[in-house]
Amino acid sequence: MQLAIVGIGKLGLSILNGVVSRGVVEPGNIGIIEPDERRAGEVAERLGVQRLRKRDLGDAERVLVSVQPRTFPEIAPWLAQADSGYVSTMAGVSTETLARRLGTRRVVRVMPHLGATIGRSQTAITAPQEARDAGDFDFARALFGAVGDVYELPEHLFNAFTGLSGSGPAYLAIVAEALADGGVRMGIPRALANELAAQLLISTGELLKERAHFALLKDEVTSPGGTTIAGIEALEAAGVRSGLIAAVVAATRRGDELGRDE
Numbered sequence: 001m002q003l004a005i006v007g008i009g010k011l012g013l014s015i016l017n018g019v020v021s022r023g024v025v026e027p028g029n030i031g032i033i034e035p036d037e038r039r040a041g042e043v044a045e046r047l048g049v050q051r052l053r054k055r056d057l058g059d060a061e062r063v064l065v066s067v068q069p070r071t072f073p074e075i076a077p078w079l080a081q082a083d084s085g086y087v088s089t090m091a092g093v094s095t096e097t098l099a100r101r102l103g104t105r106r107v108v109r110v111m112p113h114l115g116a117t118i119g120r121s122q123t124a125i126t127a128p129q130e131a132r133d134a135g136d137f138d139f140a141r142a143l144f145g146a147v148g149d150v151y152e153l154p155e156h157l158f159n160a161f162t163g164l165s166g167s168g169p170a171y172l173a174i175v176a177e178a179l180a181d182g183g184v185r186m187g188i189p190r191a192l193a194n195e196l197a198a199q200l201l202i203s204t205g206e207l208l209k210e211r212a213h214f215a216l217l218k219d220e221v222t223s224p225g226g227t228t229i230a231g232i233e234a235l236e237a238a239g240v241r242s243g244l245i246a247a248v249v250a251a252t253r254r255g256d257e258l259g260r261d262e
């Protein structure tokens with residue numbers, strides 16, 4: 001078996017969906033370990049992947065660990081029984097901690113986001129030399145390359161990447177929800193307001209990629225004495241800009257805390 005995924009939660013499932021739908025690894029070559037029997041059964045049947053027992057883990061060439069950081073110390077001893085390379089999505093957990101608890105330096109640390117489901121994750125990746133020599137790094141890069149963009153990143157920036165990108169979909173979901181609420185407040189029906197807010201994020205993202213600086217797009221939209229500057233003035237008074245900066249800082253620091261593993 002080429003790949004075992006331990007933890008079919010929100011992210012594990014997102015990656016599995018992306019990997020299977022893009023044909024990166026044949027479903028028959030993927031095994032899953034997930035304590036929620038109903039979810040595991042439904043996913044295995046729908047995607048044609050195998051359900052594994054803990055003792056089958058040794059058959060896997062590579063193991064993707066996508067459980068919560070707090071779960072890792074408890075399951076590390078049986079994960080370590082597999083003679084394989086490991087890829088971890090866990091926020092805050094360093095390659096040093098992975099190597100120490102898993103008893104091997106064939107460890108790759110990644111930080112994707114839920115865009116993996118639709119092939120549009122941005123994923124950070126890093127690994128020690130041993131994982132590169134064993135082909136684990138290239139395997140993980142190909143796996144996440146199939147579900148979006150991959151950025152090789154020095155490990156000291158991983159928690160910042162997590163605070164901006166890994167957590168980012170949640171911030172933008174709040175922005176979209178709040179914009180839609182604004183529309184509803186001013187009389188637009190909910191369904192239309194939600195659609196407008198979601199589409200706005202998509203179109204704006206595409207436009208931003210074409211601009212040398214994000215502020216250029218803002219200036220193009222903002223007519224002198226017009227509607228947009230009135231809206232921007234309200235945004236600045238509410239501290240939205242500093243609120244978003246503070247969100248990335250707080251999430252980065254939480255990643256640092258999650259990584260403390262004495």
Ligand SMILES: NC(=O)C1=CN([C@@H]2O[C@H](COP(=O)(O)OP(=O)(O)OC[C@H]3O[C@@H](n4cnc5c(N)ncnc54)[C@H](OP(=O)(O)O)[C@@H]3O)[C@@H](O)[C@H]2O)C=CC1
Pocket residue numbers: 006007008009010011012033034035036066067068069071075089090091111112113114166167
């Ligand atoms: N969600 C996201 O957008 C992102 C998450 N991450 C990271 O990915 C990891 C997973 O996140 P997420 O998917 O959101 O978390 P979830 O809590 O949704 O998923 C974790 C999964 O692990 C399962 N699990 C718990 N114990 C075991 C065990 N002993 N053996 C096998 N599986 C087990 C859980 O099962 P059960 O539910 O039955 O307890 C659950 O399905 C985290 O470390 C997180 O930091 C990284 C980037 C983005």
Ligand SMILES: O=C(O)[C@@H]1CCC=N1
Pocket residue numbers: 091162166167
């Ligand atoms: O909230 C979390 O801790 C995880 C990591 C990035 C996104 N979700």
